[in-house]
Amino acid sequence: xxxxxxxxxxxxxxxxxxxxxxxALDGLRRAWAHIERATKEPTDQTARENMMMxxxxxxLAFQKGLGCVHSLSHSLGGIDPRLHHGTLNxxxxxxxxxxxRSAPSMRDEEKMERMASxxxxxxxxxxxxxxxxxxxxxxxxxxxxxxxxxxxxxxRIVSGALKDHSHKTNPREASEADYLGLLEASY
Numbered sequence: 707x708x709x710x711x712x713x714x715x716x717x718x719x720x721x722x723x724x725x726x727x728x729x730a731l732d733g734l735r736r737a738w739a740h741i742e743r744a745t746k747e748p749t750d751q752t753a754r755e756n757m758m759m760x761x762x763x764x765x766l767a768f769q770k771g772l773g774c775v776h777s778l779s780h781s782l783g784g785i786d787p788r789l790h791h792g793t794l795n796x797x798x799x800x801x802x803x804x805x806x807r808s809a810p811s812m813r814d815e816e817k818m819e820r821m822a823s824x825x826x827x828x829x830x831x832x833x834x835x836x837x838x839x840x841x842x843x844x845x846x847x848x849x850x851x852x853x854x855x856x857x858x859x860x861x862r863i864v865s866g867a868l869k870d871h872s873h874k875t876n877p878r879e880a881s882e883a884d885y886l887g888l889l890e891a892s893y
Contacts, residue, residue: 707841708792709757710737711799712764715772717821718803720811720877726767733763735824738840745844771875774802774867774888781866782855789853796841797850800834801891802876805884809877817877850893860889 713734717727737760744753779794803821806812818830827836841848864885867873873880880888 707741707796707799707844707846709761709764710734710741710837710840711775711792711795712768712772713737713760714799714803714821715775715872716764716767716770718773718806718809718812718817718877719770719875720809721770721875723767723770726770729763730767730770731820731824733760733767734821735826736760736763738825741840742843772872773876774805774873774880774885775799776872777867777870777876777880778802778863778885778888778892780870780872781863782850782859784866785859785862786855789855793846793853796837796844796846797848797853797892798888800837801888803837804834804891805880805888806877811877850889855893857890857893860886863889 713730717730717734736756740753740756740760743750744757747753775795775798778798779791782794783789783791807818812818818833822828822830822833825833825836827833838848847853864882867880867885868882
C-alpha cells in the first residue's frame with residue numbers, strides 16, 4: 707500500500723511535473739492491478755514484477771512531494787515506531803483523498819477522474835471506498851483504533867504532521883482542525 711500511497715500522493719501534489727505525473731499514474735495502474743495477487747500468491751512473478759515497477763515509479767515521481775497521508779504517517783510512526791508505515795498510509799489514504807478532492811489543482815487537472823481511470827473504477831467517487839476495500843481485502847487494519855492509537859494522541863500527531871516536509875506539498879492546505887478531522891475520519 708506504500709507504493710500506492712506514493713503514486714497517489716505524488717500525482718495529487720500541485721507541483722508541476724507532467725512526466726512525473728505520467729510515471730505516478732502508470733505506477734498506480736500497475737499496483738492497483740497486481741497488489742492482491744502479489745500478496746496472496748508471492749510466487750507469481752508477473753504480479754511481483756509489476757509491484758516492484760510500481761514501487762520504483764512511485765519513488766521516481768515523489769520528488770514532486772507527497773502530502774497529508776505521509777505527514778500523518780511520519781508523525782504517528784515517530785510517536786510509535788512499532789506502527790507500520792505502509793499500513794498507516796493505507797488507513798489515511800481514503801480520508802486524505804476526499805479532503806483533497808476540492809483543491810483547485812485537483813479540479814483543474816481532472817486528477818480525481820484520472821486516478822479513478824488508473825484504478826479501473828467507474829467513477830472518481832469510488833476511490834476512497836475502493837482504497838478502504840483494498841486495505842480490508844489485503845487483511846490490513848482499516849482504522850487507527852485497531853492499531854491501539856487513542857484520541858488522546860491526536861494533538862501530538864497533528865503537531866508533528868504540521869512540521870513534516872510532506873505537509874507543504876499537499877494540494878490543499880491543511881490546518882490543525884483539518885488534521886484532527888482526518889484523524890477522526892481514519893479512526
